[in-house]
Amino acid sequence: MRTRIVVVGHGMVAARLLDELGRLTADRSAPLLDVTVIGAEPHRPYNRLLLSEVIAGRADLGRLTLPAPAVSSGMTLRVLRGTYATDLDRKRRVVTCDDGSEFAYDTVVLATGAAARLPLPDAAGQGVRVLRTIDDCRELLAACSYPRRVTVVGAGLLGLEIACGLSARGAGVHVLHRGGQVMDRQLPVEAAKVARATLADTGIEVLTDADLESLRYDGDQLVGVRLRDGRAIPSDLVVASVGVAARTEIAVQAGLPVRTGIIVTDALRSPADPRVAAIGDCAEPPSGCTGLLAPGWAQADQLARELVGRRGAEDTASPRHTSAVVKLKAVGVDVVTIGDGPEPPAHARTVTLSDPEGRRHVQVSVFEQRVVAACCVGAKRVAADLTAAYERQTPVPDDPALLLLDALPSATVPATDDPTTMPSRATVCRCNGVTKKDIVDAHLAGSRELSDVAARTRATTGCGGCTEVVCGLLAWMDDVSPAKDVAQPKHSRNDPGNIALVASSGTDKEIT
Numbered sequence: 186m187r188t189r190i191v192v193v194g195h196g197m198v199a200a201r202l203l204d205e206l207g208r209l210t211a212d213r214s215a216p217l218l219d220v221t222v223i224g225a226e227p228h229r230p231y232n233r234l235l236l237s238e239v240i241a242g243r244a245d246l247g248r249l250t251l252p253a254p255a256v257s258s259g260m261t262l263r264v265l266r267g268t269y270a271t272d273l274d275r276k277r278r279v280v281t282c283d284d285g286s287e288f289a290y291d292t293v294v295l296a297t298g299a300a301a302r303l304p305l306p307d308a309a310g311q312g313v314r315v316l317r318t319i320d321d322c323r324e325l326l327a328a329c330s331y332p333r334r335v336t337v338v339g340a341g342l343l344g345l346e347i348a349c350g351l352s353a354r355g356a357g358v359h360v361l362h363r364g365g366q367v368m369d370r371q372l373p374v375e376a377a378k379v380a381r382a383t384l385a386d387t388g389i390e391v392l393t394d395a396d397l398e399s400l401r402y403d404g405d406q407l408v409g410v411r412l413r414d415g416r417a418i419p420s421d422l423v424v425a426s427v428g429v430a431a432r433t434e435i436a437v438q439a440g441l442p443v444r445t446g447i448i449v450t451d452a453l454r455s456p457a458d459p460r461v462a463a464i465g466d467c468a469e470p471p472s473g474c475t476g477l478l479a480p481g482w483a484q485a486d487q488l489a490r491e492l493v494g495r496r497g498a499e500d501t502a503s504p505r506h507t508s509a510v511v512k513l514k515a516v517g518v519d520v521v522t523i524g525d526g527p528e529p530p531a532h533a534r535t536v537t538l539s540d541p542e543g544r545r546h547v548q549v550s551v552f553e554q555r556v557v558a559a560c561c562v563g564a565k566r567v568a569a570d571l572t573a574a575y576e577r578q579t580p581v582p583d584d585p586a587l588l589l590l591d592a593l594p595s596a597t598v599p600a601t602d603d604p605t606t607m608p609s610r611a612t613v614c615r616c617n618g619v620t621k622k623d624i625v626d627a628h629l630a631g632s633r634e635l636s637d638v639a640a641r642t643r644a645t646t647g648c649g650g651c652t653e654v655v656c657g658l659l660a661w662m663d664d665v666s667p668a669k670d671v672a673q674p675k676h677s678r679n680d681p682g683n684i685a686l687v688a689s690s691g692t693d694k695e696i697t
């Protein structure tokens with residue numbers, strides 16, 4: 186008898202859950218699972234993080250599709266695309282979809298993500314865009330296909346990524362921010378000033394304490410925005426990046442407790458019904474909602490282990506997640522922060538190096554010989570060193586100043602991405618904790634294409650920042666270990682015999 190799991194939503198976190206379930210059920214002692222996933226978007230799951238990179242022209246829409254989940258004989262998988270789950274009947278334990286189909290469950294997992302908010306209640310009109318889905322991305326690209334005057338509302342992480350991307354495409358960009366500084370959830374005031382000056386150097390004007398009052402139209406045509414203090418900014422296009430709202434519709438309909446997101450316990454179950462779990466951007470665990478991928482992936486891994494009866498970190502080779510590292514993926518502006526917010530921890534020793542003229546600002550906090558927080562603007566190399574030291578918890582000097590003067594002697598990521606000199610233990614993919622050795626091992630086991638390595642190790646499936654290095658490693662391995670007959674990888678995507686794709690409805694579209 187198979188345990189029936191219905192997953193509502195097929196975004197990045199659901200995709201991770203399915204992959205982890207596939208890996209775990211390869212173990213013959215795991216219970217047999219019958220999994221149905223219902224996704225409203227018509228596409229295969231794709232890397233949402235890279236949508237801003239597509240806007241910047243640094244990633245290709247056609248290459249965002251995530252690797253197919255690992256497969257095993259212990260799990261059957263039914264995938265529905267372009268299908269919206271409308272109803273969750275907790276008494277009958279059935280999920281109903283907009284096409285009338287019904288799926289019975291033993292456990293239902295809500296992974297419905299979040300939707301972009303609008304800056305004004307009536308702002309969904311002509312000339313206003315958001316960036317959350319691949320369709321949003323296409324619309325935004327079409328809307329700025331020639332240089333235009335764009336106003337981005339919101340100077341958080343995503344707002345700045347969009348602003349830099351559109352500016353790189355030749356648009357004249359203003360950024361409006363309600364708060365007093367850019368990235369106010371991450372950056373200390375002085376660091377924010379340096380980031381703002383760097384943005385200005387690239388032609389992006391940031392207006393802080395800027396409260397949007399209204400959009401101005403000439404007929405149907407957007408012509409500008411007006412602020413509450415009377416300022417007016419001419420614009421042909423407004424892109425809203427003022428945060429997200431968890432998608433809780435189905436939980437509300439089912440009478441489950443909801444606050445910012447769908448409330449769940451530490452075990453990721455609804456306190457009102459242990460047969461309902463929620464993970465990712467839609468969930469509100471006791472630690473709160475983050476809107477970031479790493480915590481969602483950690484939840485997916487945790488839930489997968491629990492669903493196959495393998496609790497505890499020692500049961501899994503899952504990577505350690507580093508949700509406290511935030512990197513701005515923006516053209517021309519390097520910002521990395523480590524820690525829980527703009528303020529350095531009071532108990533730590535903190536040193537700051539500020540060089541506004543050189544557009545550099547670095548701050549690092551050390552406690553008990555460990556990096557516990559940092560913020561780096563315009564200091565790519567130091568940021569990489571500090572991130573590596575933080576993630577590996579490498580012992581560092583008690584005096585934080587030493588970390589700002591030299592590259593760390595032993596804790597650093599490689600000074601060069603040259604695969605021949607990179608140490609084996611060097612982390613290549615930070616999002617998934619994948620090392621050079623993991624890539625080399627994958628290659629030796631027969632994964633020679635980037636997509637195979639991504640499927641096997643998960644490298645490149647997060648922020649995508651490691652893609653170039655992984656390609657370099659593969660090219661190097663092709664030279665030192667040319668192809669010969671090799672064993673098939675255990676979780677081969679080329680071996681559909683392991684998976685029972687029971688049914689698929691909706692348009693099973695590739696992203697083009």
Ligand SMILES: Cc1cc2nc3c(=O)[nH]c(=O)nc-3n(C[C@H](O)[C@H](O)[C@H](O)COP(=O)(O)OP(=O)(O)OC[C@H]3O[C@@H](n4cnc5c(N)ncnc54)[C@H](O)[C@@H]3O)c2cc1C
Nearest residue numbers: 194196197198225233269270297298299465466476477478
């Ligand atoms: C441009 C951009 C850049 C980002 N950059 C970063 C970054 O650098 N770092 C970071 O940590 N995070 C980043 N994020 C946030 C990150 O993408 C999210 O945290 C992550 O995608 C959450 O995954 P999820 O599966 O919970 O939700 P989603 O990815 O939103 O997926 C949820 C899916 O569920 C579907 N759905 C909803 N309701 C239903 C229903 N009733 N029935 C069927 N399907 C339904 C939705 O259509 C959607 O496909 C970024 C987001 C964007 C948009």
